[in-house]
Structure formats: structure tokens, C-alpha cells
Amino acid sequence: MRLIVAAFALAFGLDQLTKYLVVYRLGLIDRYAIDVWPPILNFRYGENTGINFGLFDGGADTGRWILIGVSLVICAALTIWTTRQPAHRGLRLAAGLVIGGALGNVYDRVLYGYVLDFLNMSCCGINNPFVFNVADVFIFAGAAGLILFEGQLKKPA
Template sequence: MRSLWITAGVVFALDQLVKWWVVQLMELKTIGSIDVLPPYLNLRMAWNQGINFGLLSGDSDWTRWILIAVALVISAWVVIWMHRERAPRRAMIAGGLLVGGALGNVVDRLIYGAVADFLNMSCCGIDNPYAFNVADIAIFAGALGLIAFTPGKKTP
């Protein structure tokens, strides 16, 4: 379990530090966009009130609190699952990625009312309209890792 907690703590801290640096110090919330290595990497401020790609977004406080509750329930479920299964270290790290990222986005919803997304990547003539953040990367990588590194139940 130690690997899960350390990973979750590092991901959470990194996510919040990067968001603070980009959104507050670099003033992306005011500027709106900064071209870093166009078109491959740009910073584009986007306030995501929903889940991935803005799904389930709405201005309702209910939506915000429901998404916070869902993230907390999923995080708790992953922690309990990893503990009960005595999962291997790689699975614990994957669980930590998911939990740390989820908690980072929960803090955004509590502070800003929405998730602060700002990383935008395009390539090969395709203009990507979506933005994401460090927590989103960790959640995605953690979910893939849980699929890859948790042993499946054997059927008789």
C-alpha cells in the first residue's frame, strides 16, 4: 500500500504545483493561451465543469458536487480493492496514479468550481480543440495500469 500512497501523493502535489504555476503565476487564467511549441504543445486555458472532453458539464452546483462524490467514491474503491487484493507493486503504483489524479481534480472543483485544463497538443494538420492537465494524464495511465497489472480471476 505504501507504493499507492507515495504515488498518489507525488501525482497530487505535481498536479497542483503545475496548475498553480501555469494558471496563477503564468496568469494563463487571464491571458487565455500561450504557444510553447506550436502546434505540438500549447497552453490553452479551459475550465472543465464535466468529465473528459466536457461530458456531463453543466453550470449546476449539483453537477459539481456529484462529480466530486463520484471521484471520491472511485478513489476509495481503488484503495480498498488494492488493499484487499494485495495487488502487486505495479498495480499499486497504477492505483496511486489514478487516486492522485482524481484527488487533484477534486481540489480544482472545490477551489475553482471546475477542473483547470491547459495542456493542448496538436499534430499533423489536426487541430485538437481539447485541453487536459497532469491529473488527467495520471488518471488515464493509472486506469490502463490497473487493467494491465491486476491479475484476473481464474474461472473453474
């Protein structure tokens, strides 16, 4: 359980720290765009009331609380499922990353009514119009880890 909590704290803390530094200290909230290393890395201000890539972006307050509730249920279920599995450090680390990222976005939804996004990355002639945040990176990496490490729990017959 300690590894889940440590990974959660890392993901949550880095997500909130980067949002504060980029959005408020660098002034992205006022400038809306900062080119860091174009086109590879740009900061673009975004307020996401939906889920990934703006899906389910209805803007209704009911949707906000539904997304918060669904995220909390998923975090609780993931914690319960992971702690009931045989001790596997990779699985617990991955679960903590997903939970930390998800709760970082939940925190934004509760505080602001939307998720703060600021990362925009493009490459190879493809112009990516979407923005995301560090929590999304941790959710993606953690989900990949859950898939990878869950497969290691199953022993061949």
C-alpha cells in the same frame, strides 16, 4: 499501502504544482493562450465543470457536488480493492496515480467550482480543440496500469 500513498502524493502534487505555475505564475489566467511548441504543445486556459472533453458540462452546482461525490467513492473503492489484492507493486502504483489525479481534480472542484485545464496538444494536421491537465494524464496512465497489472493477478487454470 505506502506505494499507493507515494504515487497519490506524486500525482496530486505535480498536478497542483503545474496548475499553479502555468495558470498563475505564467499568467495563463489573463492571457488565455501561450504557444509553447505549436502545434505539439500549447497552453490554453480552460474551466471544466464536466468530465473528460467537457461531457456533462451543465454548469449546475448540483452536478459539481455529484462529480465530487462519485470521484471520492471511486477513490475509496479503488483503495479498498487494491489493498485486498495480493501484493503487486505495479497495481498499487497504478491505483495511486488514479487516486492522486482524481483527487487533484476534486480539489479544483471544491476550491474553484470547476477543474483547471491548460494542456492542449495537436499533431499531424489534426487540430485538437480540447484541453486537459496533468491529473488527467495520471488518471489515464493509472487506469492503463490497472488494466495491465490486474490481468497479471489472474493465474491460468
